[in-house]
Amino acid sequence: DSGVTQTPKHLITATGQRVTLRCSPRSGDLSVYWYQQSLDQGLQFLIQYYNGEERAKGNILERFSAQQFPDLHSELNLSSLELGDSALYFCASSPIGSSSYEQYFGPGTRLTVT
Amino acid sequence: QQQVKQSPQSLIVQKGGISIINCAYENTAFDYFPWYQQFPGKGPALLIAIRPDVSEKKEGRFTISFNKSAKQFSLHIMDSQPGDSATYFCAARAGANNLFFGTGTRLTVIP
Secondary structure, three states, X not given: OOOOEEEOOEEEEOOOOOEEEEEEOOOOXXXXXXXXXXXXXXXXXXXXXXXXXXXXXXXXXXXXXXXXXXXXXXXXXXXXXXXXXXXXXXXXXXXXXXXXXOOEEOOOEEEEEO | XXXXXXXXXXXXXXXXXXXXXXXXXXXXXXXXXXXXXXXXXXXXXXXXXXXXXXXXXXXXXXEEEEEOOOOXXXXXXXXXXXXXXXXXXXXXXXHHHOEEEOOOEEEEEEO
């Protein structure tokens, strides 16, 4: 158990809808990262937050947004969902200091868009 | 564009054999190269990592070999065991600690 929690575990929704994925980092970790894992693309970095502020952006679509709250939990919002958004979404956190090497991954949220 | 290229996509090894997974990169700004192990239904977990100023790092049965001039690095699993069956991802770190992952190698170790 990495100490990173994600909810929900599974989510099934229809095209055009909006969903929110939630992540709680390990106790004391200030950095949160979001990744998308699909069969053909592997693990794709989406976005990083550090202590409430956006630190880095990867291949995140404009339809997606994220935020990190004062209690350090993070939410990833996916809107106008398309079939191609079906994937596993992982959250990871890393220890104090944005230069830390290690990232600890949560169990993921499996999103199915029908 | 895949910043870290990983091969093979899948690998089948007999118990006791050596599993070798290869990765290559182009961006010389990468400064940290971890390997992650992922079991079905779980998130990836850090297995072993190396910095580019080191040519080899060994932890138990797992060894990373790093060739800076060729921009390649590989994971060797010695005495492979059925419990090693998992998907392995190489990765490279850019600034702000975001990782670029390879596409993964599904390893199956046959008893």
